[in-house]
Amino acid sequence: MKSEYARRLNKVLDYIDTHLGEDLDLGTLADEAAFSKYHFHRVFSAFMGEPLGSYIQRLRLERAACLISSRPDLTITEIGLEAGFSSSAVFSRAFRDRFDMSPSAWRAGGITDYSKKCKLQSNRYHPMSSYSKATRVESSYSVYTQQKWRVSMKTEAKTLDYDVRVEEQPEKTLAYVRHTGPYAGNEELFHSLFSRLLKWAAPRQLFKPGTTEMITIYHDSPEITEEEKLRISVCITVPADTEASGEIGKTTIPAGRYAVGEFLISAEDYGDAWNSLFAGWLPESGYQCADGPCYEVYLNDPEEHPEGKHHVAIHIPVIPL
Known part of the structure; x- marks a missing residue:
């Protein structure tokens, strides 16, 4: 019985991931999981430890936060709409409620402050700026081979040498x-x-x-x-x-x-x-x-x-x- 519930929830979780920027109404998601929409909320919360609406909102905001920090070519309004929010105002309010700062403050470097005060797995490691300073990148390219990079990260504790290709x-x-x-x-x-x-x-x-x-x-x-x-x-x-x-x-x-x-x-x-x-x-x-x-x-x-x-x-x- 438990594995059958897991199978159905896997299906709806995959559906949410691939349609995150779209309208995700309760009926569609309940049908995807083959549960009654009258009970789907309770089943989802029991298995995921998080209400359905909160789960979807969190994923949308976290995906938007990643895009804000990694895609400077996209405006904040474009990112909010792509994430599934109806307007930039709605997106900004939700973002501030989630991260305690505006999207523009996040883009200006607020992610660093957020990471310091929250329980994040990344806190197990050194600040990201230290990796940038410790890493040396050399690129090679010719008409006969694809471009590739030889990368070396050296700190007092360790050295990592590796190759990168695209x-x-x-x-x-x-x-x-x-x-x-x-x-x-x-x-x-x-x-x-x-x-x-x-x-x-x-x-x-x-x-x-x-x-x-x-x-x-x-x-x-x-x-x-x-x-x-x-x-x-x-x-x-x-x-x-x-x-x-x-x-x-x-x-x-x-x-x-x-x-x-x-x-x-x-x-x-x-x-x-x-x-x-x-x-x-x-x-x-x-x-x-x-x-x-x-x-x-x-x-x-x-x-x-x-x-x-x-x-x-x-x-x-x-x-x-």
Whole structure:
């Protein structure tokens, strides 16, 4: 019974994510989850720990906050309307209620003050400005090869050397298990999530070592969303006609242009790798973040590496600056 509820809620959560800027009325969402609209509110709140309307409003505002800080080419009014608000005035009031500052103050650097006073996963790491200062970016390009970057982040504690390329990625169909809550540095959590997913996939002959990609999608920004509300989806690639069941959901990563940073790191270095990419490489690259999910692709089994290192490719959707 519980897995059936999880399947239906996965479906409606995916629908909300892909239609966030549209009118999301109760009847449509209840139908998507195959629940009576008279009881859907209560079911949603019980499982998510947050009322439906509050959940949608929060996601819209958090997505808008990301765009305000990462897309200077878009006006605040354009971002508010794209996020699903009826006017700039409605958007500004809702934004101030959520973040205790105006959208323009956020764009002027208010995100830093917000991050300092809130319980955010990003507080586990150094300030983003320190990653920018510690990261050196060298670009190479010729008529025979694609542009690529060699990046080095050096601090007193560690050095990260990695390569970045920008490439077109095809659409990927994924089966997933979703988790909401803190995740940074928790290897046991990721192992448990992947184990549940593979326990479902293996009997259906959907997991093919060497071919199947193992992926984690990060739906929220740890600089904005409180730890207990952070959402991740642990995934494997599957054929497009795969039928999901139980707690296993099905989604797609859209085709598009992605920056791909390839790392060989320890488990505790994931946050530094992400932050070096965003604060060090991105401002020097000529690109900016596009709207869409960021994700990791795992390229080895750390238990088979002599030093237990993780070979991982971080993917960030980008467009020209």
